[in-house]
Amino acid sequence: MKDLIVQKYGGTSVGSVERIKMVAQRIVHGVDNGKKMIVVVSAMGKRTDELVSMAQAINESPPSRELDVLMATGEQESIALLAMAIQAIGYTVISLTGAQCGIRTSDVHRKARIEGIDTERLERELRAHQVVIVAGFQGIDENDEVTTLGRGGSDTSAVALAAAMRAERCEIYTDVDGVYNADPRVVPGARKIDQISYAEVLEMADLGAGVLHTRSVELAEKYKLPLVVRSSFNENRGTIIKEDVNQMEKVLVRGIALDENIAKISILEVPDKPGIAFRLFTSLAVANIHVDMIVQNVNRTAVNDISFTVNVDELQDAVEVSQKFAFEVGAQKVEFDQGVAKLSVVGTGVVANAEIASKFFESLYELGINILTISTSEIKLSCLIDKDRAKEAMIHIHKKFEM
Amino acid sequence: MKDLIVQKYGGTSVGSVERIKMVAQRIVHGVDNGKKMIVVVSAMGKRTDELVSMAQAINESPPSRELDVLMATGEQESIALLAMAIQAIGYTVISLTGAQCGIRTSDVHRKARIEGIDTERLERELRAHQVVIVAGFQGIDENDEVTTLGRGGSDTSAVALAAAMRAERCEIYTDVDGVYNADPRVVPGARKIDQISYAEVLEMADLGAGVLHTRSVELAEKYKLPLVVRSSFNENRGTIIKEDVNQMEKVLVRGIALDENIAKISILEVPDKPGIAFRLFTSLAVANIHVDMIVQNVNRTAVNDISFTVNVDELQDAVEVSQKFAFEVGAQKVEFDQGVAKLSVVGTGVVANAEIASKFFESLYELGINILTISTSEIKLSCLIDKDRAKEAMIHIHKKFEM
Numbered sequence: 001m002k003d004l005i006v007q008k009y010g011g012t013s014v015g016s017v018e019r020i021k022m023v024a025q026r027i028v029h030g031v032d033n034g035k036k037m038i039v040v041v042s043a044m045g046k047r048t049d050e051l052v053s054m055a056q057a058i059n060e061s062p063p064s065r066e067l068d069v070l071m072a073t074g075e076q077e078s079i080a081l082l083a084m085a086i087q088a089i090g091y092t093v094i095s096l097t098g099a100q101c102g103i104r105t106s107d108v109h110r111k112a113r114i115e116g117i118d119t120e121r122l123e124r125e126l127r128a129h130q131v132v133i134v135a136g137f138q139g140i141d142e143n144d145e146v147t148t149l150g151r152g153g154s155d156t157s158a159v160a161l162a163a164a165m166r167a168e169r170c171e172i173y174t175d176v177d178g179v180y181n182a183d184p185r186v187v188p189g190a191r192k193i194d195q196i197s198y199a200e201v202l203e204m205a206d207l208g209a210g211v212l213h214t215r216s217v218e219l220a221e222k223y224k225l226p227l228v229v230r231s232s233f234n235e236n237r238g239t240i241i242k243e244d245v246n247q248m249e250k251v252l253v254r255g256i257a258l259d260e261n262i263a264k265i266s267i268l269e270v271p272d273k274p275g276i277a278f279r280l281f282t283s284l285a286v287a288n289i290h291v292d293m294i295v296q297n298v299n300r301t302a303v304n305d306i307s308f309t310v311n312v313d314e315l316q317d318a319v320e321v322s323q324k325f326a327f328e329v330g331a332q333k334v335e336f337d338q339g340v341a342k343l344s345v346v347g348t349g350v351v352a353n354a355e356i357a358s359k360f361f362e363s364l365y366e367l368g369i370n371i372l373t374i375s376t377s378e379i380k381l382s383c384l385i386d387k388d389r390a391k392e393a394m395i396h397i398h399k400k401f402e403m
Numbered sequence: 404m405k406d407l408i409v410q411k412y413g414g415t416s417v418g419s420v421e422r423i424k425m426v427a428q429r430i431v432h433g434v435d436n437g438k439k440m441i442v443v444v445s446a447m448g449k450r451t452d453e454l455v456s457m458a459q460a461i462n463e464s465p466p467s468r469e470l471d472v473l474m475a476t477g478e479q480e481s482i483a484l485l486a487m488a489i490q491a492i493g494y495t496v497i498s499l500t501g502a503q504c505g506i507r508t509s510d511v512h513r514k515a516r517i518e519g520i521d522t523e524r525l526e527r528e529l530r531a532h533q534v535v536i537v538a539g540f541q542g543i544d545e546n547d548e549v550t551t552l553g554r555g556g557s558d559t560s561a562v563a564l565a566a567a568m569r570a571e572r573c574e575i576y577t578d579v580d581g582v583y584n585a586d587p588r589v590v591p592g593a594r595k596i597d598q599i600s601y602a603e604v605l606e607m608a609d610l611g612a613g614v615l616h617t618r619s620v621e622l623a624e625k626y627k628l629p630l631v632v633r634s635s636f637n638e639n640r641g642t643i644i645k646e647d648v649n650q651m652e653k654v655l656v657r658g659i660a661l662d663e664n665i666a667k668i669s670i671l672e673v674p675d676k677p678g679i680a681f682r683l684f685t686s687l688a689v690a691n692i693h694v695d696m697i698v699q700n701v702n703r704t705a706v707n708d709i710s711f712t713v714n715v716d717e718l719q720d721a722v723e724v725s726q727k728f729a730f731e732v733g734a735q736k737v738e739f740d741q742g743v744a745k746l747s748v749v750g751t752g753v754v755a756n757a758e759i760a761s762k763f764f765e766s767l768y769e770l771g772i773n774i775l776t777i778s779t780s781e782i783k784l785s786c787l788i789d790k791d792r793a794k795e796a797m798i799h800i801h802k803k804f805e806m
Contacts, residue, residue, distance in 0.1 A: 017460045051480070057420045059487035066490070069498055070483035073476035077454070080473035084462035087469070095472055099502075100547060144503060 008158035015045030043074025098138035152213025178239030411561035418448030446477025467512035555616025581642030
């Protein structure tokens with residue numbers, strides 16, 4: 001749709017009655033500039049956490065289906081309030097829940113994936129209203145069940161809507177100024193990046209206070225949709241994420257990323273049979289567990305050790321799957337370690353450039369930090385290190401690369 | 404459906420995590436006794452009030468559609484939490500929103516009426532689960548818009564579901580022990596009534612702390628569905644409301660009702676033309692305003708004064724409609740008075756029995772209280788009096804009738 005902008009406001013941006021009123025003002029600027037607006041919102045501030053803690057006070061492991069019914073109320077609350085705020089300043093507006101907006105998902109509660117968007121109602125409402133407010137993070141499956149999209153869900157909702165409606169761009173409003181070349185909470189000299197490619201930002205998903213989630217960037221890349229990340233608290237320009245980024249200077253290292261939210265699982269003395277690793281990682285995939293760095297230590301005996309990292313949120317499930325696997329194949333035992341962190345340098349050509357890898361390893365050596373695991377992708381070089389020393393390492397490497 | 408019980412729990416009954424756990428225990432007693440259970444719940448405690456006050460902080464007169472989207476989150480929250488509590492103690496359960504439950508309503512936001520219930524999903528879930536938890540107070544209109552049912556909405560949801568599913572009975576759980584022969588908060592000697600007919604309880608809708616709303620009793624009467632009103636805080640038997648009530652003794656006066664939540668509107672010097680009152684009351688009906696006591700003072704001149712009472716919640720709307728009417732027909736002015744209350748004696752034959760009316764008027768005379776308006780129905784005699792003296796009058800009359 002021509003002149004259509006999709007905006008997304010996170011929980012802190014709509015955290016209070018006052019903030020909601022301010023966001024309303026920001027949204028109608030778009031209307032004043034002749035734009036059609038779709039606005040995706042998260043639940044207010046800590047509302048989702050409040051709901052989850054009530055659920056846990058009632059049931060230690062609440063059923064996922066009911067958790068989704070519960071959590072979806074958070075966004076439904078904020079869309080109604082934001083619509084009221086926009087109506088109060090004289091613009092025509094309507095709110096839509098995930099179901100009303102036609103966001104169809106898979107039937108995996110708490111981790112649903114968007115399968116498609118029936119845009120008919122959305123198009124009708126956009127013709128009738130200047131602004132359409134949509135509940136992020138939620139959808140509906142083929143049985144009319146309420147689903148939620150898991151981590152980064154509202155960003156994914158926004159990007160999917162922007163793609164489905166062929167919006168000019170998708171603007172993600174948050175509490176930071178954009179994507180930084182290192183986490184500004186950790187590295188004092190961290191700088192905001194003005195433009196960055198999808199691929200680079202994907203590898204730096206944890207920069208800038210975890211401002212963007214992988215899923216939404218992948219989706220934006222697939223549809224070549226320009227993404228803008230900026231603060232809802234000021235008028236700074238933010239970071240533009242798009243396909244081709246003009247680089248006046250050849251910058252090799254775009255940023256340094258630190259992920260402290262991971263854990264390492266090791267399965268010791270796994271019998272060395274063909275297909276055995278495949279069997280483990282298939283079980284983990286079926287359980288919807290995202291596995292990151294994988295290391296298989298081949299011993300001289302007929303047994304291997306298999307290690308991998310997961311997000312700490314998925315540690316409990318991953319350990320359960322691993323223990324079941326270990327029991328079935330006759331492995332010795334399963335160990336896990338939450339005291340690890342993943343430190344990465346990101347940028348086009350970092351892996352091809354031996355100098356960068358050597359500088360990276362040298363920095364860790366200078367600090368006497370042991371490297372537990374190394375992994376590489378086309379544009380990223382990552383080391384698993386001791387979590388206690390990760391921030392110190394990050395600051396040192398940022399300096400070393402003179403970013 | 405055979406062995407089906409519908410229960411409804413109000414906001415105070417599910418007002419906290421602890422209360423939700425207690426209600427869960429009460430519900431599963433039904434399952435243990437071989438019953439299928441449909442349980443309708445209201446929003447937790449003061450949640451609806453919190454939501455409304457947030458809305459009003461954002462928009463002085465928030466659009467009704469968005470208010471419905473907002474308010475519906477309250478019940479959605481409590482159904483999910485209650486379902487989690489029941490699952491935690493080992494029973495199979497599922498929650499359904501009004502939309503999921505197939506509660507189809509008219510499209511009048513904030514005051515929707517139930518037009519029908521598509522029971523297909525409900526039946527399927529009852530076959531698969533021991534307990535089905537349903538969000539009260541809400542439904543969905545033909546355009547998939549969220550609607551709410553207005554005052555007494557959750558009771559109405561429960562009775563409508565019980566009627567549609569041909570339940571054995573509908574049990575309304577609240578914070579009082581049942582229907583009283585006078586408001587126990589006002590009259591110290593008020594007694595709980597064990598059995599009462601639909602017609603009588605309809606006239607006493609305000610007894611027992613406003614425990615039942617007219618709409619739900621009318622609906623129960625239409626389908627001859629036995630209603631039980633009892634406390635969720637103890638095991639007392641409550642009040643049974645049904646078609647025929649065995650009366651061992653001939654009790655004429657069943658109860659005394661006081662409604663302080665009303666206001667009187669007077670339109671002065673309305674030109675005396677045929678159809679003019681019809682025109683006023685049609686305008687009020689179109690605006691969904693329920694009009695109660697009507698008095699038309701015919702003067703000797705060609706103008707009349709028309710007075711009527713409305714619920715205070717509807718006063719602002721009613722005054723607006725009246726002023727528009729007064730302007731159009733050339734009446735002199737519109738006045739309103741919130742300082743009035745309606746005191747009634749209810750019971751089969753009260754109007755036919757001259758002694759009761761005389762005792763009622765005598766009581767007011769003894770206290771020197773002026774009667775502003777009198778109205779009668781087959782089983783009720785009501786006087787509009789000064790609100791400041793209404794409680795005193797109620798206590799005096801309760802004594803006088805030796806109830």
